[in-house]
Amino acid sequence: MIDFTKIEVHTMQLSDLEEIQDCLQTDFDDFWTFEIFKGELVNTTSSYLVLRYEGEIVCFGGIKIILDEANIMDIVTKKKKRNQGFARILLNELITIAKEENCSTMTLEVREHNLPAIHLYEQFDFQEVGRRKHYYRNGDTAILMTLPFTNL
Ligand SMILES: CC(C)(COP(=O)(O)OP(=O)(O)OC[C@H]1O[C@@H](n2cnc3c(N)ncnc32)[C@H](O)[C@@H]1OP(=O)(O)O)[C@@H](O)C(=O)NCCC(=O)NCCS
Numbered sequence: 001m002i003d004f005t006k007i008e009v010h011t012m013q014l015s016d017l018e019e020i021q022d023c024l025q026t027d028f029d030d031f032w033t034f035e036i037f038k039g040e041l042v043n044t045t046s047s048y049l050v051l052r053y054e055g056e057i058v059c060f061g062g063i064k065i066i067l068d069e070a071n072i073m074d075i076v077t078k079k080k081k082r083n084q085g086f087a088r089i090l091l092n093e094l095i096t097i098a099k100e101e102n103c104s105t106m107t108l109e110v111r112e113h114n115l116p117a118i119h120l121y122e123q124f125d126f127q128e129v130g131r132r133k134h135y136y137r138n139g140d141t142a143i144l145m146t147l148p149f150t151n152l
Pocket residue numbers: 029059074075076077078081082083084085086087088089109110111114115116117119120121123
């Protein structure tokens with residue numbers, strides 16, 4: 001059970017990325033390299049957040065906003081910290097940012113076999129709107145999902 005008083009969510013700085021640089025691939029299973037990620041942090045259309053639990057970075061994720069659409073670029077929880085609700089908290093914060101930036105919809109692509117991620121997005125009422133075959137380098141199919149913000 002998470003103690004919510006021990007959670008801190010804040011904008012990702014280069015120093016945060018450097019803190020997890022050595023364990024990005026091993027502990028987080030991230031598909032981006034440090035260098036690609038670094039480039040993303042200086043991209044003004046992107047917003048990245050980190051979630052710290054008891055001071056430790058346990059989850060991070062980001063969106064890229066183009067016109068009125070926020071695309072989820074990445075959301076990853078540290079392997080040992082999965083299934084405790086951290087990604088749900090982070091995604092909720094990303095949705096808040098997208099709404100504050102007057103986006104009308106949120107979109108994402110997810111591998112069709114990535115059930116943990118698909119279940120996470122379904123909890124927020126993201127709906128499948130299409131599939132792209134061979135979208136990923138290894139030939140995997142991507143499911144496209146969107147969440148329209150109807151309260152705008
Ligand atoms: C997808 C991912 C970010 C979820 O992170 P998490 O912190 O474990 O997720 P949460 O604990 O917040 O879980 C939220 C919901 O996600 C779903 N979920 C999480 N792990 C799951 C699993 N192993 N199997 C099925 N559903 C799962 C559930 O619906 C869960 O809600 P519930 O606990 O009420 O059932 C994590 O598995 C991860 O980092 N995966 C590798 C990176 C990745 O694939 N990212 C998505 C890119 S599109």
